[in-house]
Amino acid sequence: MTDDIHDVILVGAGVAGSRLLTHLLASPWRTRRILVIERAPERHEDHALAFWTAGASALDPLVEHGWTALRSVAPDGREFVGQLRDHRYVSTRRSTIVGAAAALGGPNVARITGDVGSIHDEHGLAVVHVGAATHRGRLVFDSRRPSPGPATVRLIQRFTGWVVETVTPCFDPGAATLFDFRTDQAGATCFVYVLPFSSTRALVEHVAIGPVDAALPEPGDMLRGYLTARLGVPPDGYSVTVRERGESPLSDARHPRRAGRCICNIGLRGGRLKPSSGYALARIERDSLAIVRSLASHGHPFGVPRDGWWYRSLDAIFLRVLAREPARSPAIFAALMRRPDVTLRFLDERAGLVDLLRLLVALPTWVFLRATLGWALSRRAPPHLKTAA
Numbered sequence: 001m002t003d004d005i006h007d008v009i010l011v012g013a014g015v016a017g018s019r020l021l022t023h024l025l026a027s028p029w030r031t032r033r034i035l036v037i038e039r040a041p042e043r044h045e046d047h048a049l050a051f052w053t054a055g056a057s058a059l060d061p062l063v064e065h066g067w068t069a070l071r072s073v074a075p076d077g078r079e080f081v082g083q084l085r086d087h088r089y090v091s092t093r094r095s096t097i098v099g100a101a102a103a104l105g106g107p108n109v110a111r112i113t114g115d116v117g118s119i120h121d122e123h124g125l126a127v128v129h130v131g132a133a134t135h136r137g138r139l140v141f142d143s144r145r146p147s148p149g150p151a152t153v154r155l156i157q158r159f160t161g162w163v164v165e166t167v168t169p170c171f172d173p174g175a176a177t178l179f180d181f182r183t184d185q186a187g188a189t190c191f192v193y194v195l196p197f198s199s200t201r202a203l204v205e206h207v208a209i210g211p212v213d214a215a216l217p218e219p220g221d222m223l224r225g226y227l228t229a230r231l232g233v234p235p236d237g238y239s240v241t242v243r244e245r246g247e248s249p250l251s252d253a254r255h256p257r258r259a260g261r262c263i264c265n266i267g268l269r270g271g272r273l274k275p276s277s278g279y280a281l282a283r284i285e286r287d288s289l290a291i292v293r294s295l296a297s298h299g300h301p302f303g304v305p306r307d308g309w310w311y312r313s314l315d316a317i318f319l320r321v322l323a324r325e326p327a328r329s330p331a332i333f334a335a336l337m338r339r340p341d342v343t344l345r346f347l348d349e350r351a352g353l354v355d356l357l358r359l360l361v362a363l364p365t366w367v368f369l370r371a372t373l374g375w376a377l378s379r380r381a382p383p384h385l386k387t388a389a
Contacts, residue, residue: 005136007032009128011116012039012143015049015094015281016267018101019288020141022058025104027292035137036111037130047244048161048195048203050091050176051282052084052344059285062097065197066090069175072337073182075330081175082340089176091195091203097281116144119263126262139301141291142259143267151253152378153319156212157278159193160219161205163242170231170238171196178337181330182230186216189322189329192226203242209250209278209322209329248278252316257302264291264301271307275315277347311349313375320371328367335362 008024010017013036021036053059067089071081105111114130119140121127126140148154177194184190188210196202204227206219227233248268255271257264266272272287273280287304294303322329336343342358345351351359360368 005033005125005138006035006110007138008034009126009135009137009140010034010036010143011119011128011140012037012267013098013101013111014143014267015097016143016270016272016284016288017141018098019284020266020291021101021109022104023288023292025106025109027296029292029295030106031108034109035135036109037116037128037135038111038113039115040113045244045246046093046095046242047159047246048091048093048205049097049281050089050195051279052087052089052348053282054087054344054348057285058289059092059281062092062100063090064092064096065195067174067176067195070337070340071172071175071177071180071194072334073177073180074334075181075185077182080334080337082337084340084344086341087344092281119259121260121262124261126260138262140260140263141266141301142263143265143269146249146255146265146269148249148251149253149255151251152375153316153323154212154249154251154253155209155319155323156214157207157209157248157250158216158219159205159207159244159246160223161193161203161242161244162223162240163203163244164201164227164233164238165241166200166233166238168237169199170233171199171202173198179330179333180226180230181333183222183226184217185326186210186214187326188214188216189326190216190222191330191333192223192230205244210326211323212249248273248280250275250278250319252312252319257304266291274347276318279347282348308349317368317371317375320375321367324371324374325367328364332363332367338362 010021068084069081070089073079117129119126119128119142125136125138128135128140173196180192183192188208190208193205193207194202204223206222208216227238228235257270259265267284272283274283290304291301294301339358342355345355346359
């Protein structure tokens with residue numbers, strides 16, 4: 001039993017917990033008693049994290065690579081490269097973010113490792129159970145993986161990536177390939193994603209978006225086939241230096257920010273993953289800053305901007321299109337990439353009316369109208385009858 005009371009308990013030291021800790025330690029809260037509860041190290045998997053930026057941010061020192069051009073390739077090989085004017089597409093790694101936060105601290109920051117059993121309010125404090133120990137905090141930020149909630153559409157995004165080094169130059173380091181659809185679609189939305197770090201080194205990643213229980217071909221076979229058939233790399237002309245694998249849930253399920261009087265959900269548990277894209281890092285960064293501002297202004301973390309219902313609706317409709325008509329995905333993503341800056345503003349939920357109209361004109365109107373009608377009807381069903389589209 002631990003009787004000490006902490007001002008802040010961070011449950012999870014992944015990306016969300018690390019970025020919030022970083023900003024807390026750069027604020028007046030740096031003198032408060034902070035406890036960080038981390039999962040066992042052997043459960044961690046490192047992987048690349050990409051995002052885009054339209055200006056300076058606190059993430060800049062962690063950026064490892066960047067691009068100002070985005071490429072998409074249709075199933076028939078037609079290629080389009082869009083030049084970014086207002087943004088820069090960049091990448092870092094999970095280990096870089098977590099490591100930077102782990103290097104911070106002081107006598108007021110304690111760290112423990114263990115599995116969190118439960119979190120609940122009790123007598124004006126939040127109580128966190130870690131094994132046989134009990135920890136109490138005035139505020140708890142919970143970044144554990146969320147439990148599935150009611151949703152009208154539910155998909156999963158699975159990715160398998162290799163960092164590849166080739167004997168001869170094979171990559172264009174000036175452009176990141178976001179979508180190359182020259183791979184087996186397998187009844188889902190499948191593409192290859194390439195982040196070139198140099199002409200001979202790149203992250204080559206197979207991405208599949210489909211039903212949660214979908215049976216997909218072996219991604220490793222697809223990556224080997226892509227390297228040889230699409231990039232012309234002979235089987236003995238490359239080596240794999242890093243392997244990564246992961247998945248992200250994509251749905252219109254709601255993720256409450258408040259889980260108790262003293263408990264705030266952050267990261268994926270707080271709904272910071274963008275359902276229509278699978279990106280989360282930039283949203284986590286903005287949320288961490290908003291939480292610190294709320295603490296300074298209100299003394300609690302709940303005075304953060306609410307997600308706009310309009311964008312939540314558009315996310316759900318887009319997911320419904322991917323679920324019901326995956327064969328249209330290449331054309332839809334190609335249309336979005338022809339207006340890369342507009343698309344990135346839309347994904348950041350900064351798009352104005354003109355931006356939205358430009359995107360709507362570029363997309364297949366009737367496909368999205370059908371999806372909008374189906375989504376609206378599905379929302380009328382009782383919660384216990386709602387299922388993935």
